[in-house]
Amino acid sequence: MTMKKKSIRIVEDEPVIAFELSDLLEGEGYRVLPVLEHAEDVLKAYITHHPDLVIMDIHLKGYTDGIDAVRRLKLLAKELPVIFITAYNTDSTKSQALKTMPTAYLTKPIHDGKLLSTIQTCFA
Secondary structure, three states, X not given: OOOOOOEEEXXXXXXXXXXXXXXXXXXXXXXXXXXXXXXXXXXXXXXXXXXXXXXEEOOOEOXXXXXXXXXXXXXXXXOOOEEEEEOOOOHHHHXXXXXXXXXXXXXXXXXXXXXXXXXXXXXX
């Protein structure tokens, strides 16, 4: 019996970071759904594909930031694990992000080992 690959949605507007994350996760055997660059696309994409985990940048292109997108997403999928990633690690940003009850909050640059162990904890 084979186990279904866990699916991960990455929401990241920096193409290099998005590619590196996708490459790392696919190399570890995860199924990476198409990367989104705008927070506004997260809800629509969730309706089509229910990921097992979302990795969400906080500062994104568009009208909505990652924190607001997760706040709305949690209305549809309260138990969905979310890992925030950000280069903007201010007390205010962190405080707002933590109100959404994410699984983790990681600062860039993301260390592969830290990210992978965080993901493994989500799926334990």
